[in-house]
Amino acid sequence: MATRQTASLARLMRAPAIVLLLIWMLVPLGMTLYYSFLNYNLLNPTNTSWAGWFNYQYFYTDPAFWESIWNTLVLTLGVLFITVAGGILIAMLIDKPIFGQGIVRILVISPFFVMPPVAALIWKNMIMHPSYGVFADIAKFFGAAPIDWFAQFPLFSIIVIVAWQWLPFATLILLTSLQSLDGEQMEAAEMDGAPALSRFIYLTLPHMARAITVVILIQTIFLLGVYAEILVTTNGGPGFASTNLTYLIYRAARLNFDIGGAAAGGIIAVVLANIVAIFLMRAVGKNLD
Amino acid sequence: MGQITLEGVAKRFGEVEVIPPLDLTIEDGEFVVFVGPSGCGKSTLLRLIAGLEDVSDGRILIDGTDATDASPARRGLAMVFQSYALYPHMSVRKNIAFPMKMAGLPQDEQSRRIEAAAKALNLTDYLDRRPGQLSGGQRQRVAIGRAIVREPSAFLFDEPLSNLDAALRVGMRLEISELHNRLKTTMIYVTHDQVEAMTMADKIVVLQAGRIEQVGSPLDLYNRPRNAFVAGFIGSPRMNLFSGAVAAEYGAETVGVRPEHISVSAEGGKWKGRIGVSEHLGSDTFLYVEETGLAETITVRSDGEVSLRHGDTVWLTPNEDKIHRFDRNGDRIA
Amino acid sequence: MGQITLEGVAKRFGEVEVIPPLDLTIEDGEFVVFVGPSGCGKSTLLRLIAGLEDVSDGRILIDGTDATDASPARRGLAMVFQSYALYPHMSVRKNIAFPMKMAGLPQDEQSRRIEAAAKALNLTDYLDRRPGQLSGGQRQRVAIGRAIVREPSAFLFDEPLSNLDAALRVGMRLEISELHNRLKTTMIYVTHDQVEAMTMADKIVVLQAGRIEQVGSPLDLYNRPRNAFVAGFIGSPRMNLFSGAVAAEYGAETVGVRPEHISVSAEGGKWKGRIGVSEHLGSDTFLYVEETGLAETITVRSDGEVSLRHGDTVWLTPNEDKIHRFDRNGDRIA
Amino acid sequence: QDTTLTVATVNNGDMIVMQGLTADFEANNPGIKVDWVTLEENILRERVTTDIATKGGQYDVLTIGTYEVPIWAKQQWLVPLNDLPAEYQADDLLPAVREALSVDGTLYAAPFYGESAMVMYRTDLAEAAGVTIPDSPTWTDIMAAAEAMTDRDAEISGICLRGKPGWGENMAFLTAMANSYGARWFNPDWAPQFDSEEWKATLTDYLTMMNEYGPPGASSNGFNENLSLFQQGKCGIWIDATVAASFVTDPENSTVADKVGFAQFPNKEGVDNHGNWLWAWSLAIPTSSDAPEAAKAFIAWATGPDYAALVAAGKGWRAAPPGTRTSLYENADYQAAAPFAAMTLTSMNAANTQKASVQDIPYTGGQFVGIPEFQGIGTAVGQQFSAALAGQMSADDALAGAQANTTREMTRAGYIK
């Protein structure tokens, strides 16, 4: 493997992907960086001027800014928690010998194939709607007042929807990991007198550490960018209760057509996301070797 | 303290009867080895004893009490798996401590036993490593350590050495034998390795297709195999088996002579042949003699300094005392 | 047609010098075995010859021409990997055809050679199977087949048998030896297995930490090890090595006697000891004699019918002709 | 060398009907082919805005509202439509609508259909509750009627109003309501006025109505949800766009089709203002279009005097796009088919988008403020009010938040020096 020939070939073969991604990263990033220093509103393009740091200042003094960062954290961590914990439980359940295992698995992974806006529309209109949703029907059936999910628990509702979409991903990865668990280890623990719960805590969980890491890593990258579900359901409200950072940028870009502000927000988001990513890699990266 | 009795134990997987009803008693303190061809049910039998599989029929008694329905943890046995089944994310110390932790032993008692086991197994320096950082032999000792600390009434080993390289195997073999001499605990040991079976066992159980072909001491099996299967299975290189005219000469359907019981000479002897491959081990030489008209090749073991070469014509003479005779069913005659 | 010369070949991985500069000539048609402890650089040396690694220094000549910078494909060598490295998605036929396809041989020539190789290796019935459907031994033969058809000037084997179980190894060992007898092509064979090295080699190269300790025929190495390392490494069970008073008696720093060159008696002899473990193989018995005051244990090989038991006191007598003497540096004396 | 027109439209019913009639246009205008891009309103607005602002030239005909037309026209993004042929009868367009789509007397978009807002109520429930709603009610009338009609056991809410946040959702209604309370968004110096008594009264009454007589989950109800509620007989009163009238009286989809009465948008006693709600989905041509002539031909067809008859021929007169032409309201067939015609016309004519509030204001627009920043500001304010409706903050906090937020945005945009 390690001859000079192959090493230089390898450099050549890596190059296209790296160059493409570098362009794909640098060109928009460069333009965004440039825009972030401009007063540039799409609805008034003739009136463009140099803004200095104003857009950044304006963005982080937005009354929604800190709340949106908090919401981003809650959303990401909430979904991670639900998908990882739920994924482990479901993976263990569908790993058991059951009738119709194939169909059960297919049903469980289905949400992964649904486009985010469609998922949000379905949940909003047919499941969580306070008048027509299934939850409301259930509440009425039990004689309770239907809950207006998106008004009362907006962030929680979005967490539920996003978690529903990502649960299959977590379940699948954890399931494969579970299947690679060495049967003899389990038997050894059984002979050592470990009851089921201890076997889970001492063997199954540590075994899945790597898979859990991958789930957290990949999902975090996607979860930081969630906005379609918010747009379709709550529009970030009520108040700013369900506005996350990406949605805040969306608001600047698409409602205010404030390109400069959105660009500044984008740069801030990239910086924050990278901090999170570096932090994550430090924290869990060694699990990947 | 470690007597295990199987009464009519049978095992079926669905329709397939892997082990037909079988009786076997293992005495306290004995070192019993199960051998047999691959798939003959050695592991299954061990797992039945351990409680990792349910018996389909029959009873398992441990020290006289019925343990057929007891859970693995409650049988008081310890098992060393082929893959060792160490817990990869725990240090050696934690691995060894695990069964005691599960049993809720006090902390100081745990430490005491860990120290003792580590000392006995030469693991003291490795207690804080993870299994991934250990060599095969060390791993195996950890697995044994984990078994020892439970102070089980019997140890079950399922091919514990088969993952090791040849050099390590020899060493580990000796260590397990010594351990047995020291602890005097019942051990049941599954292997498909001739040498291990012969050198370690007090008693060998030869299995074929779930049936017990013979039970006896290693030398018993070597000197007086009950049938042609056992004769061919025990001993390395394999016994030479002949049928036809040669066999008839001895009043048998089949006769067998071990390679070490045939002498070779360039001058004359009973059977004539030509040397094919010869393997010089320094201490011994294995000659593969062809074109004898008796069998495709006859294996002969000779001393290290033989000067015969490929293609030479030689004469072979079996040691008449050491000829084994078998009847039409393969059973030993006299 | 297959002479390989290494001139001052050295290999460094970063800072670590795995192989210090080394000279070695392998003659056309020779069967050379590299042995040595794990990590001593056997595989690295083979891979340098193959061209899978760059040399850090020195030159590699193949049939007299400099091949140091030639790509692996251009060196005209064939390699059989430890894992066989068969192409799992191709049938046996396609696996064997692959090197010829790469060389652009005409179709009918390809078929001819495949047929010939398959016949020679007993693979004719398996030509349309995938590697996954073959047993370990068959896979190994496919790997050899793939190597043969290239008609290489030399074969390189990297522990080709280490993945096989004991029974198969013996068979495959014989087959490779026969192949060499038939083709007379240079073969370089890496193994850590004593028996393979002794039985197959024309010439053994003993390596330690990248250095060549001794080069010679198997019996040469067995009978006249150049130093204590080679003495201890060649032969199984290991040679007994003693230092101190016993050695001084023979005018050496260290002396060694092989287990097969010590006789044992219950009545009397040169050294007194007590029997520890004894291993009965039927054909032989290995006695591990303790408390001799000379070394921790002395290994003795005795015949199969020894009647000594654990704890008996015995007397050992070495065969004086077979004592090896080594000086302070471990080098052989005389 | 066919000309292909790319027409971007919203996906509401009248536009879908228009798509269905494309063949008629193509038959009359050989050589022109029409491609449709149908999108949901907000996505359409984003899409089209990006395109026109970057001079993308992806579209030849745009569907835009009275909000965008003046703003875009001032940027010179739209082709003037003064030279439409005489058959087009530009004078037939309703004056209020025409005015809303013109800048300095030049027409920049042709109205496809128009709407104002009015009260729709259940005549049967009113009768049962013993209340009457006059043709021009005050908010006091409405609140009293709503209270009387509320019947929680029968799942009937006295009044249904928009609650879902958004500048075109709850803020459209609340701005109109505020207008009718005498409130204004900005004083002539562009200072936001949410700290005024008028706004406080508006929001307080709105919250009272919604909390006491409104449907469950009101804070996420928009036009669609209220329409469904009303059609299913779950609302006593619904105040919303006039186009809804044709849906609630449609016997196919409405269970209360023959029990609906109409009244003008309410006002507060002493304030002569009925909200000034006016909206028209209109067709316009971006200057980046490469086929302006063909686009004009299309607009003349789609918004011309004969189009209503074309629709009527297929679907009946009730389906004709309302609120654009005087002639439609003079058509006897239409009057017969659409019982709401008269009240719609009254409402349309009462709307004055040039001066929406009784106080002095620096902006135009009825239920919105005609400045580019309004989408963002209106939505942000809508969020605050929606949060107040959901009970997550008090009315005072919502108003204070709206005031602060709007001041901030207006300062950034340079209105407040």
Add this chain to the structure above:
Amino acid sequence: MARAVSRNQKIGWTIAAWIVALVIFFPILYAIITSLKTEQEAIAGFNLIPSFTFESYQAVQSQNDYFKPFMNSVILSVGSTILALIVAIPAAWAMAFSPTKRTKDILMWMLSTKMMPAVAVLVPIYLIFLRTGLMDTRIGLTILLMLINLPIVVWMLYTYFREIPGEILEAARMDGATLRDEIVHILTPMAVPGIASTLLLNVILAWNEAFWTIQLTTTNAAPLSAFIASFSSPQGLFWAKLSAASTMAIAPILILGWFSQKQLVRGLTFGAVK
């Protein structure tokens, strides 16, 4: 482990698993059921038995032709994935078989390019697309989707390739294979399962992409995500129609996902399982 699981236990697990599975699947199921209802039924409250009318599907189809966006979705998702594979296979080969100290950093960096919020870069990309004439073209979107998914493709292939023993490639080299031979004849066919699952996952991701596909298309290249965007109507709750359109948009990928479930699982692991 291999002890007989009692029948009762198995039935218990089965019931639990089915309940969980149905709860998870319920929203999709309900959307499908709703699509078979009339509009009145759709908002009339909980009801699992539709009247099995296809009027919503007819309405959807007559309003907006399904076939063209469907074809666009197929072309964009498959095309972008294949393009990505062509770029990613060599890169993954290099990283898996000739790793350097920075290989892992590069992989992380690649993933991090996905962190830029799309809306923030919309205007730059929009302008680039306009200037280069890629606006509303399949090729433009294919390239864009390829770039978006490239990090995931590289990452997946990398983890997959790492499972292939390097010795096999060395064997090929000994057998006289050039680098091209090695990749074409040995690596790619051996990695077929991995490549297939990578392909599947990325087809799904590309199919579900709903921001760029709407913003950068008008009529020619608009895929099903844009088709869907025209069905949440501002006038009335047409849930049956919305459900029908949603079902039409997700059905192809859902069915593909179902059929390739096993394959997909392998690729999804991102090296999570060793």
